[in-house]
Amino acid sequence: MSARSRKDVRRDQLIGVAVFLVLWEVTARALDNPLTMPPISAILAALLDLILSGELFLALGQSIFLLIVGLIAATVIGFVFGALIARSQTAYWMLNPYFSALFVTPTIALVPLVLVWFGFGFPGRVIVVVLAAVVPILFSVASGLRDAPGDLIDVARSFGVKGEIPLLFTVRIRAALPVLMAGLRLAAGRGVVGMAVAETYLRLGGIGGLIKSYGAMFQTDYVFASILPLSLLGIGLVTLIARVERRLHWT
């Protein structure tokens, strides 16, 4: 709706970034307090050091692995329960309140319990990611499968697709795909938060652990340098899914 063209916006944003970086550098040097505000040059040097030493990629690799395993698990669980809730009123009334409550409870509040029950290891961390990400997937599966267009179902029936399970796979899932992708996009955003929460709270492994340990050493430049890739990871993942989502809008 904006009256300004994309090109204008891009140009303004580029100038904005340049001004911002210069202002930061100048202010930081004037303040001369690397603890609270390290200059951009120091942050970039720290980032380069993290890249060259391989520390960053090792941490990112661990984080991304955790994220992918967690999101796959969340998708499977969300799918099973979402399908159940969509197809059965009984399941809806019996299960939905718990998932709604899980949705509004901050994941961080559940982490200590997960820690006690499942330990410090990889399974515990995966469960934190699942707890963060499962509800948007479940809700999108439930609403997507419930609202499958009746005419498509009728056509499939008349071509001899019988029974709920074949119908689920031939018609309902495909019709619901755009909604499912929207759920996955929300879940990915929350999953990144869950991943960071798990790694930071458990203080080991991944990009969250990296940030936490540099924070404990009060090396603010390294803290900034390791937060940056994490933000980019989250934004990149969500943007990627949004792209796929836009392509899927055939209905």
Added chain:
Amino acid sequence: MLATISKPRVLLPLLSLVVVVGGWELVGRSINPLLFAPPSVVAQQFAELLATGELQRAATITVQALFLGYALAVVAGIPFGIVMGAWERFGDILQPYLYAIFSTPRVVVVPLIIVWFGIGFEARLFLVFFWSAIAISVNTAQGVRHARPDLVEVARSYRANRVQMARHVLIPGAIPFVVAGLRIGAERAIVGVIIGEMFLQIVGLGGVIQKGSEELLPAKMLCAVVIIATLGTIIVTLLDTFEKRFQNWKGDAA
């Protein structure tokens, strides 16, 4: 999200509650009490925490930081959002930073907050305030920009002046967006206050969870989790209802 289910039944959720609590009790009794607490123990712990006043004190601390931070976010976020929406160039330039900050998990920003604000009340207030102010102002800006061109055209052709334009076209058009921002901001605020209480100074309801984890008292943690979940549900449901009302209003206007 699943609002269009036809027949609301009271019996099934109750039945499911009985099944879940009963199963939890059975499983809970058979597991090491250091790891797991059955509902009876949680209830007992709840009464104990109430009797000593620990829970009330914790809840007061949490609610204070939450409400003050959120109120500040509303007071600062809405005008800032209006400026961002009305002055498009400023909004465009600022948008990427706000988006980047908003999508960064807050737990990783905690080390920075410690060096900037310490671990006290101000630090927690900042965790609550900043992220919900971003949600509110970004949504407000969107609302201001999305004034319907046809309505603006009509108002112009009747020679509405700036005040009339704002009063009758721009503000009513923006309000549904602002209300959506208020809801997202509130969700962010709740998470923010708990992060602050668990990672900075160990106080409030988040602090109760953290202490429960250190003392190996799962019942204590569960008490605080249940209260936080209830608080969150109440606040989000209230704002949800509020939002739906304005959504309908938008529908009527369209």
